[in-house]
Amino acid sequence: MTGRPGRTGTTSRSGGQAGAGDLLELVRSGRAVTRGALQRATGLSRATVGQRLDRLFRAGWLREGAGGPVDSPLGGRPAITLEFDDSHAVVLAADLDTRHARAAVLTLTGEVLAERAGTLVVEDGPEAVLGELGGWFAELLTKAGQPAAEVCGMGLAVPGPVDSGTGRVVQPPIMPGWDGYDITGRLSRAFTERTGAPAVPVLVDNDANLMALGEQRTGHPDCPAFVLVKVSTGIGAGVVVDGSVYRGLDGGAGDIGHIRVGADALCRCGSYGCLAAVASGGAVARRLAESGVPAASGSDVRDLLAAGHPEAAALAREAGRRVGDVLATVVTLLNPGVLMIAGDLAGTPFLTGVRELLYQRALPRSTARLDVVTSRLGERAALIGAGAMVVEHLYAPARAEERLAAMGV
Numbered sequence: 001m002t003g004r005p006g007r008t009g010t011t012s013r014s015g016g017q018a019g020a021g022d023l024l025e026l027v028r029s030g031r032a033v034t035r036g037a038l039q040r041a042t043g044l045s046r047a048t049v050g051q052r053l054d055r056l057f058r059a060g061w062l063r064e065g066a067g068g069p070v071d072s073p074l075g076g077r078p079a080i081t082l083e084f085d086d087s088h089a090v091v092l093a094a095d096l097d098t099r100h101a102r103a104a105v106l107t108l109t110g111e112v113l114a115e116r117a118g119t120l121v122v123e124d125g126p127e128a129v130l131g132e133l134g135g136w137f138a139e140l141l142t143k144a145g146q147p148a149a150e151v152c153g154m155g156l157a158v159p160g161p162v163d164s165g166t167g168r169v170v171q172p173p174i175m176p177g178w179d180g181y182d183i184t185g186r187l188s189r190a191f192t193e194r195t196g197a198p199a200v201p202v203l204v205d206n207d208a209n210l211m212a213l214g215e216q217r218t219g220h221p222d223c224p225a226f227v228l229v230k231v232s233t234g235i236g237a238g239v240v241v242d243g244s245v246y247r248g249l250d251g252g253a254g255d256i257g258h259i260r261v262g263a264d265a266l267c268r269c270g271s272y273g274c275l276a277a278v279a280s281g282g283a284v285a286r287r288l289a290e291s292g293v294p295a296a297s298g299s300d301v302r303d304l305l306a307a308g309h310p311e312a313a314a315l316a317r318e319a320g321r322r323v324g325d326v327l328a329t330v331v332t333l334l335n336p337g338v339l340m341i342a343g344d345l346a347g348t349p350f351l352t353g354v355r356e357l358l359y360q361r362a363l364p365r366s367t368a369r370l371d372v373v374t375s376r377l378g379e380r381a382a383l384i385g386a387g388a389m390v391v392e393h394l395y396a397p398a399r400a401e402e403r404l405a406a407m408g409v
């Protein structure tokens with residue numbers, strides 16, 4: 001059992017030779033998808049590439065492409081393309097928010113096979129919430145027609161900072177009772193109790209990190225510096241640099257919601273004047289409620305914005321300006337190619353506010369080629385990211401090699 005996310009750079013090379021795990025990585029990434037291309041990329045002989053590929057075929061991890069042969073760049077016979085066979089296993093993914101959750105059965109390439117969203121209250125504590133989630137997973141597998149034994153791993157997004165070494169949340173401001181709790185152990189137990197299947201690896205990360213991973217992988221795979229800001233009940237940012245989520249020393253990177261912006265509002269973290277206390281969906285809901293508009297949460301604000309409520313739009317734009325001021329610093333530090341705004345407040349008024357302050361306060365050099373966009377995956381972003389985290393962990397070259405050996409192929 002592990003809470004450690006995959007390191008995509010991990011290699012299985014021993015003595016300089018590429019192993020089956022490295023070949024799988026070359027095919028999955030699209031860098032080499034024929035036997036000839038694999039030979040050229042690795043320097044291995046035709047026979048050795050064939051032996052390595054046979055292991056991957058026996059494991060059911062690789063198949064000959066449905067697209068048929070492609071012309072060989074060297075002439076001669078057309079080459080058979082190879083592709084990752086995503087039908088040999090499925091992933092379970094869940095995204096916990098403060099008052100609701102979303103869970104799904106995903107293919108290894110991120111396709112949703114069955115999905116459920118509903119009320120799950122983080123304040124009820126990890127024992128109850130994760131136990132319930134185990135039940136959701138069992139039902140979703142039935143709905144998807146997938147046996148529990150096919151599950152290769154589970155990925156969970158949580159609304160708090162996660163120590164990637166342990167998979168535990170660290171002093172989460174909006175997750176009372178979860179600090180230091182053994183999330184991976186509890187979810188693993190809930191899954192085996194509900195399904196009778198053997199335990200599988202469980203990986204946990206912060207929701208903004210996984211939203212960033214999901215959006216970067218599906219919509220901006222070539223962007224080397226990608227920033228996503230989630231503005232819902234709280235405010236958090238996820239950063240993907242050179243293809244990997246940047247977590248900082250112990251998972252604290254991107255927690256921009258608690259930067260002090262000089263206001264006097266009390267934040268849920270116990271401090272005064274945090275960005276989240278004045279510019280989150282929760283803060284906007286509070287301002288609306290004070291003026292007599294019924295709103296209690298970020299999702300209420302989202303509904304009001306969707307209905308074109310003028311006061312909600314004005315407050316969202318003001319919140320966008322507050323966040324844009326902080327993002328001017330973020331953009332100057334990281335020089336991203338894409339800045340994506342996601343969460344309950346992500347919409348035209350908020351984005352307008354962000355742009356007003358961002359372009360005013362950041363150096364022109366750091367915004368000249370910057371795309372400021374809204375989420376493409378919407379409410380599924382963290383689920384897709386959680387699935388990608390699990391697959392990239394399990395099929396990273398060194399771990400793939402270990403798993404093949406354990407399977408005896």
Ligand SMILES: [Zn+2]
Nearest residue numbers: 258267269274
């Ligand atoms: Zn705070």
